[in-house]
Amino acid sequence: MVSAAPRRAQPQVAIALVSIVALEAVFAAMARLGDLSVHIPEFMALALGAGVLYFIALYALEHTRDDRAVLWLVLLGALAFRLTLFPYPPSLSTDVHRYRWDGHVQNAGWNPYAVAPTDPRLAPLRDPGWAVMPVPEIPTMYPPLSELVFRATWRVLPGPVSFKLPFLLADLAVLAMIAWWIRSTGGRIYQIAIYAWNPLVVIEFASSGHNDALAIAAVVATLLIIRRFPAMSTLTLTAGALAKAFPVTLLPLALLRAGWPGKLRGWIAAVGCGTLAVSCVWPYRHGWREFLAMLKYYEFIFRNYHSSIYPVLLWFSGSHEVAGGVGEGVVLGLALWLALRRVDPTRAAFLLIGTILLFAPNGYSWYFTWIVPLLCFFPSPAWLLLTILQFLSYKIFINYRALGVWEFDPLFQWLCYAPFYALLGWEFLRRKQAG
Numbered sequence: 243m244v245s246a247a248p249r250r251a252q253p254q255v256a257i258a259l260v261s262i263v264a265l266e267a268v269f270a271a272m273a274r275l276g277d278l279s280v281h282i283p284e285f286m287a288l289a290l291g292a293g294v295l296y297f298i299a300l301y302a303l304e305h306t307r308d309d310r311a312v313l314w315l316v317l318l319g320a321l322a323f324r325l326t327l328f329p330y331p332p333s334l335s336t337d338v339h340r341y342r343w344d345g346h347v348q349n350a351g352w353n354p355y356a357v358a359p360t361d362p363r364l365a366p367l368r369d370p371g372w373a374v375m376p377v378p379e380i381p382t383m384y385p386p387l388s389e390l391v392f393r394a395t396w397r398v399l400p401g402p403v404s405f406k407l408p409f410l411l412a413d414l415a416v417l418a419m420i421a422w423w424i425r426s427t428g429g430r431i432y433q434i435a436i437y438a439w440n441p442l443v444v445i446e447f448a449s450s451g452h453n454d455a456l457a458i459a460a461v462v463a464t465l466l467i468i469r470r471f472p473a474m475s476t477l478t479l480t481a482g483a484l485a486k487a488f489p490v491t492l493l494p495l496a497l498l499r500a501g502w503p504g505k506l507r508g509w510i511a512a513v514g515c516g517t518l519a520v521s522c523v524w525p526y527r528h529g530w531r532e533f534l535a536m537l538k539y540y541e542f543i544f545r546n547y548h549s550s551i552y553p554v555l556l557w558f559s560g561s562h563e564v565a566g567g568v569g570e571g572v573v574l575g576l577a578l579w580l581a582l583r584r585v586d587p588t589r590a591a592f593l594l595i596g597t598i599l600l601f602a603p604n605g606y607s608w609y610f611t612w613i614v615p616l617l618c619f620f621p622s623p624a625w626l627l628l629t630i631l632q633f634l635s636y637k638i639f640i641n642y643r644a645l646g647v648w649e650f651d652p653l654f655q656w657l658c659y660a661p662f663y664a665l666l667g668w669e670f671l672r673r674k675q676a677g
Contacts, residue, residue, distance in 0.1 A: 254306040261299035262319035268292040269326045277333045292441040293630030303432035320438035324448035335450040339371035345396030354382040355529025386522040387484035406451030413447040413455040446608040457486035472500040473511040480515040494581035545603040548650040569601030592616040607632040624666035631658040
């Protein structure tokens with residue numbers, strides 16, 4: 243895709259309406275399936291079909307003259323897609339049940355970092371969600387700001403469906419910020435649709451209710467204000483890292499732009515970040531030993547899950563520690579290089595998050611929602627394709643139900659990542675020739 247002026251004028255309103263009807267029909271068909279985990283072939287077919295419609299819609303919107311009415315159609319369509327899937331219990335992921343459990347135990351006076359769900363003392367708190375939550379044998383693995391959100395949500399919205407609401411609202415906040423940002427800077431409507439209509443985003447937040455939307459909202463807010471309010475942007479970025487760890491990689495860049503260490507403003511920003519972090523961590527301070535033990539165990543049992551470059555590093559080195567260390571070194575080195583070079587924050591975020599996703603030991607489908615807002619500004623066909631091909635990873639449910647083995651299929655990993663790298667290489671060569 244290119245962001246150049248459209249080559250010809252077409253009725254963009256009609257294109258938007260047809261696209262909305264087609265995509266809504268697919269999401270409505272998903273909703274009718276009910277428990278998606280027992281209809282994986284049908285779900286994958288519908289999701290990949292939604293991806294095809296998504297690409298056609300983006301192409302058509304990009305190559306027609308922008309109509310102001312289409313902006314509202316894009317936003318209304320995005321809301322309709324999400325509301326179609328939101329009313330149904332999450333079935334592709336059990337993470338919401340862990341969120342609920344963590345909120346429940348906190349409101350009962352327990353520290354989720356200190357006590358695992360399997361602890362007999364918590365038996366009176368168990369409900370049907372307890373039986374399906376992920377890794378109940380370890381204390382929580384979520385950062386403290388997410389835990390505070392879980393605690394607050396349990397008090398007012400304890401049900402499995404309603405518990406998704408904070409993350410859906412965060413997703414809609416991301417959409418609102420992107421729409422305002424793009425329109426205020428003279429961007430195109432199709433760029434807004436990249437996030438608004440992305441099937442992976444719709445499904446992972448409206449259907450599965452992943453908390454990643456909190457961190458994404460913080461990152462987008464940071465990028466939106468960092469040029470005018472660099473000190474304030476360090477606080478929003480810290481909040482994002484306290485909801486999900488990946489935004490912390492942008493903190494060196496944000497602190498340097500705020501003036502640290504040469505200016506008082508930079509030190510005030512750094513102190514503010516530290517104060518915010520301590521404020522969120524403080525309620526859970528007595529669980530730090532269990533948290534460190536949990537991290538070690540978590541890293542041991544969750545690695546090489548539908549990852550990309552990590553299996554290659556593992557194959558060459560024969561060591562998970564080496565493979566993980568190389569990835570961490572690459573990400574850290576890139577984060578420092580981008581900060582010292584004062585690279586444009588939006589481009590830096592795109593490069594960093596993309597690198598994290600490719601080198602990470604785990605490549606769960608919802609992780610790839612992290613990069614979708616940045617594709618609105620860097621609309622790479624390869625990355626857009628990868629967000630859709632992530633639906634292939636759900637084939638794991640077929641293996642799990644048939645054999646009881648939770649292991650990603652190497653063939654489907656190839657089907658997911660090989661087209662991405664081929665198209666990414668083509669994009670690189672095309673830019674080299676054009677440059």
